Amino acid sequence: MSLLTITDLRKYFPTYTTKLVRSQGAPVKAVDGLSLSLNAGETLGLVGESGCGKSTAGRTILRLLEPTSGTIEFEGRDVTKVKGEDLRKLRREMQMVFQDPYGSLNPRHPVGAIIAAPFEIQGVTPTGGVKKAVQELMERVGLNPEHYNRYPHEFSGGQRQRIGVARAVALKPKLVVCDEPVSALDVSIQAQVINLLEDIQKEQNLAYVFIAHDLSVVRHISDRVMVMYLGRTMEVADRIGLYERPMHPYTQALMSAVPVPEPRRDRERILLVGDLPSPQNPPSGCVFRTRCPYVQERCAAEVPLPVELEPGHIVACHFPAIRNVI
Amino acid sequence: MSPFLRVNNLKVHFPTDDGVVRAVDGLTFDLEKGKTLGIVGESGSGKSVTSLAIMGLHRGSRAKLSGEVLLDDQDLLEISDEELRGLRGRKMAMIFQDPLSAMHPYYTIGQQLTEAIQVHEKVAKKVARTKVIDMLGRVGIPNPNKRIDQYPHEFSGGMRQRAMIAMALINDPELLIADEPTTALDVTVQAQILDLMRDLQSEFGSAIIMITHDLGVVAEIADDVLVMYGGKCIEYAEVDSAFHQPDHPYTWGLLTSMPRLDRLKQDRLLPIAGNPPSLINLPPGCAFHPRCAFREFAPCACDEIVPDLLESYPKHDSRCHIPVAKRADLFANVIAPRL
Numbered sequence: 001m002s003l004l005t006i007t008d009l010r011k012y013f014p015t016y017t018t019k020l021v022r023s024q025g026a027p028v029k030a031v032d033g034l035s036l037s038l039n040a041g042e043t044l045g046l047v048g049e050s051g052c053g054k055s056t057a058g059r060t061i062l063r064l065l066e067p068t069s070g071t072i073e074f075e076g077r078d079v080t081k082v083k084g085e086d087l088r089k090l091r092r093e094m095q096m097v098f099q100d101p102y103g104s105l106n107p108r109h110p111v112g113a114i115i116a117a118p119f120e121i122q123g124v125t126p127t128g129g130v131k132k133a134v135q136e137l138m139e140r141v142g143l144n145p146e147h148y149n150r151y152p153h154e155f156s157g158g159q160r161q162r163i164g165v166a167r168a169v170a171l172k173p174k175l176v177v178c179d180e181p182v183s184a185l186d187v188s189i190q191a192q193v194i195n196l197l198e199d200i201q202k203e204q205n206l207a208y209v210f211i212a213h214d215l216s217v218v219r220h221i222s223d224r225v226m227v228m229y230l231g232r233t234m235e236v237a238d239r240i241g242l243y244e245r246p247m248h249p250y251t252q253a254l255m256s257a258v259p260v261p262e263p264r265r266d267r268e269r270i271l272l273v274g275d276l277p278s279p280q281n282p283p284s285g286c287v288f289r290t291r292c293p294y295v296q297e298r299c300a301a302e303v304p305l306p307v308e309l310e311p312g313h314i315v316a317c318h319f320p321a322i323r324n325v326i
Numbered sequence: 327m328s329p330f331l332r333v334n335n336l337k338v339h340f341p342t343d344d345g346v347v348r349a350v351d352g353l354t355f356d357l358e359k360g361k362t363l364g365i366v367g368e369s370g371s372g373k374s375v376t377s378l379a380i381m382g383l384h385r386g387s388r389a390k391l392s393g394e395v396l397l398d399d400q401d402l403l404e405i406s407d408e409e410l411r412g413l414r415g416r417k418m419a420m421i422f423q424d425p426l427s428a429m430h431p432y433y434t435i436g437q438q439l440t441e442a443i444q445v446h447e448k449v450a451k452k453v454a455r456t457k458v459i460d461m462l463g464r465v466g467i468p469n470p471n472k473r474i475d476q477y478p479h480e481f482s483g484g485m486r487q488r489a490m491i492a493m494a495l496i497n498d499p500e501l502l503i504a505d506e507p508t509t510a511l512d513v514t515v516q517a518q519i520l521d522l523m524r525d526l527q528s529e530f531g532s533a534i535i536m537i538t539h540d541l542g543v544v545a546e547i548a549d550d551v552l553v554m555y556g557g558k559c560i561e562y563a564e565v566d567s568a569f570h571q572p573d574h575p576y577t578w579g580l581l582t583s584m585p586r587l588d589r590l591k592q593d594r595l596l597p598i599a600g601n602p603p604s605l606i607n608l609p610p611g612c613a614f615h616p617r618c619a620f621r622e623f624a625p626c627a628c629d630e631i632v633p634d635l636l637e638s639y640p641k642h643d644s645r646c647h648i649p650v651a652k653r654a655d656l657f658a659n660v661i662a663p664r665l
Contacts, residue, residue, distance in 0.1 A: 213512065
């Protein structure tokens with residue numbers, strides 16, 4: 001049985017043309033029909049450009065945002081509508097690591113209090129006391145436990161992200177959503193945090209939803225990868241399938257655009273023209289068709305349905321084809 | 327003949343209450359027209375301060391500058407403010423990382439670009455406007471006739487960066503400094519902008535200094551690479567040599583710590599230990615020594631003596647005490663097998 005099953009999840013944000021509630025405009029369809037499943041101990045990478053809905057998806061899965069429709073099943077139980085005390089209990093099992101190591105830690109709380117917060121909120125008393133547990137956690141994520149009384153500003157970006165990780169895994173959750181956990185860090189520090197996330201995953205059999213725009217990082221950490229564009233899923237596959245046999249033109253364009261630290265490699269570039277269309281007014285048919293280099297008439301008329309072309313390799317495209325782009 | 331741009335022993339020091347911050351400490355490089363120099367470094371390595379020094383944007387601040395910045399044999403650190411204003415925007419121009427804050431929100435794109443022309447040339451508004459529309463079209467902005475009268479906030483991130491590039495290029499500068507021009511952009515847009523910069527360079531033959539933390543971007547666009555750490559250049563080489571034969575533990579560490587799409591997946595990344603140093607409290611000796619995985623191989627004390635920047639291969643300098651042959655040996659077990 002999978003740990004997390006998401007079926008046809010949608011999150012629309014209402015817009016208003018004036019301040020009156022009745023003057024509702026077209027909603028922004030941030031997430032428009034997302035389905036996925038995740039096993040215990042597995043990592044699902046969620047990639048796409050800014051505005052593709054990957055962060056909204058992550059937050060909606062954790063019920064930090066209320067889904068517009070669809071269901072979220074966690075350990076076989078429908079948690080889409082869970083409220084109040086039940087929701088709080090659920091949060092013990094599912095946690096989040098945020099992108100911004102500066103904005104996600106309260107500057108007026110010492111680190112000890114920040115990492116102890118999950119214990120307090122959940123009313124958990126670990127054996128040996130909260131302080132001991134916090135110091136063990138700090139040690140585990142590579143911080144000096146004696147810095148228990150220091151404030152976030154006394155730490156560097158990488159160390160703060162470690163604090164964020166310690167807080168997220170304090171209660172040994174089963175699922176952690178990591179929203180761009182390394183993109184704000186210097187290159188040499190990114191690898192430290194990635195290794196830490198991998199180690200903790202192995203120890204605690206954690207499942208990650210790893211949201212990132214960096215395809216190289218996602219390839220490194222993920223077991224399976226989902227590519228999103230304008231709130232919809234373009235392609236899902238296991239790591240090898242997606243990176244070695246990408247079939248969706250958008251996946252291929254993304255991969256071919258990643259700069260590789262290898263000078264003078266002449267590689268085929270699929271250059272996308274133009275910008276992301278507005279999610280308030282997405283193109284008809286396939287949402288990617290306005291920038292797709294292989295667009296045909298059918299793409300405007302018909303929404304491509306996700307089809308499983310290889311075992312576990314799902315593509316939403318009328319004209320999928322394997323193209324080698326790396 | 328002397329090179330188009332020669333930076334010689336440039337130092338930018340900021341006196342503060344807690345001591346002198348040596349943001350740039352003795353930087354030397356040359357750049358010819360039509361070539362691109364990539365300056366790589368982490369936050370606080372002094373790469374942006376270098377670019378501001380070349381543009382003369384430290385004037386009026388507390389920064390103490392010394393050394394030489396020779397642009398066509400004219401020392402930019404010596405000339406008057408007025409002479410400098412005559413060069414800025416015409417002979418040399420800058421592209422900033424965040425076009426939303428680098429552009430004025432209150433004026434249209436057109437007003438800002440025409441101003442850039444009219445500061446340097448006496449031309450009629452209409453002529454300037456035609457030139458601006460032409461330039462916006464050349465950097466790939468659709469409907470330049472209409473877009474010229476829009477405000478920066480009406481542009482998307484990629485379009486705004488194009489407008490910024492158009493503004494920098496409007497007077498055909500011979501030197502273009504781009505400070506993290508694609509960092510805030512998505513990869514597909516980044517690829518468009520890098521392509522655009524390459525095309526424009528071959529058209530105008532300008533010299534480009536590309537400042538970035540992304541080794542991938544450097545590999546794509548640069549001819550020469552200069553790696554900075556703690557305000558100093560620690561490796562300076564032609565791009566092929568720098569990537570195929572990294573010769574400093576820091577450069578090598580950067581290459582091994584990044585997951586790479588063009589290589590087999592590593593089981594585990596090899597990060598550089600520790601954190602980038604603070605410029606106010608640099609470690610003594612080699613600034614990288616506390617994080618260096620190979621200091622045991624140095625014949626002398628890394629924590630006492632600052633290594634000199636020496637040529638280890640033809641046109642490939644680096645700053646490390648470990649003997650060249652030993653380094654080549656250590657760094658030979660390259661990152662991960664190629665695909």
